[in-house]
Amino acid sequence: MRRTCRACALHALCLPASISADELNSLDAIVRARRPLDRGQQLFASGARFQSLYVVRSGSFKTTLETNSGEQQVLGFHLPGEIIGFDALSDDVHRCNAEALERSSVCDVPFAQLDEFASSVPGLRRQLMRIASREVVKDHEHLMMMGRKQAQERLAIFLRSLSERYRNLHRAPDLLELPMSRHELANYLGLVVETVSRLFTRFEELGVLAVNRKQIRIVDFARLDELAGEPSPNLESEAC
Template sequence: MYKSEKVVNLRELRQSCANCALNQLCLPASIGGEDLQRLDHLVQQRRPLERGELLYREGDGNPSLFVVRSGSLKSYVTLPEGDVQILGFHIAGELVGLDGLAGNGNQCTTEALERSSMCEVPLDTLSEMAGQVPGLQRQLFRVMGREFGREFDHPVMMGRKQAMSRLAIFLRSLSDRRRGVGQDPHELQLSMSRQDLANYLGLVIETISRLFSRMQTLGVLKVDRRIVRILDPVGLATLAEKPDDDKG
């Protein structure tokens, strides 16, 4: 893991991070003055990661909480037989590193899918400060609750038998996440490979390609390589919610 470099002045980030999880975590309305100065020294900006570089490895000690400022990442675990299981993808404006809250180091490996930058908040220092600043503690619980809630999307998807429903649930969730951080919810840039997406959804890559073609034929999506434009949000929701016993 690379050392942190530059301390970020949070006051200078108010505009650039207005729609970012950093705003929700570090700039709650009830924090100001001396407490805000303490936060200034807590949040650090890491050097950008290039595609394929690791943010942290499974088992790393001294975990931190990260806010993705640009780019995207994937998290995965290595199974006993050596295979990799992808657990999730992280986009700009979201938190990464909650797996380190268990207290036994990081529980997974997180890798950049493209050139990505992030801010770092050491968990031990954040926990100590949150206990001293009620406003920060409330915001921390709120943001963590939202992130944990998002992780339920994966078991919901894996519980669906229809491959079309799994992909539709993923795309709808990604659209909602982009809306939540102030980005266009109808234009999705899939920085992950089709193989990574297939792994995450428990499908094979040929099925992923066939499903995208089918959704495009139905007029739900327009697919241009890694750019997916949602043309019919209602149609996408219908596919996501289709019962498993519906063969139509």
């Protein structure tokens, strides 16, 4: 089960990006495997002491934040190659919950050792900051979606972005197997589940998607872009 970073398919997306072969071996010595988590199991909980960053190796996770009134806000969904836990670096306590959406496995990267190692490897140091920064950029886009977009655009933007992430993982970008429930998706989008359900129906009627429970096929990328509020340049709107 334990494999080396070198042999890992996620190599280029992950921490090892842009470090040498020698250094890769040292990193391998730090990274620990972890027994797979089942659907619904927590990787860590808000308030827990921070020790490690986690890299999704297979499956998927959601991170959530609890309001003081007990509701949850889904902050993000995390696919293989993505790193979870950066919010905990601020004061060594996890600030959100991370939960497996399906049977999933992670690499456990003890931060103290990683930081120690990074001090001598500028490339790794840089990559760490880069990934933390990407988290910020991702959140900013999420914020823009929540603040300025209406329901239809939100779902379209989400599907497009998920498709893009699938492409980066060398999965078919038009065949989305949603790991999250409608409820979790709606929550992430700042909507209620009924609205999302109606949108899937509408998108199917428009010939943009083929929906079968959690299997979504994107039929018309150009129109999906339009629905996302980004009129594709090569396809003029019929109104003009």
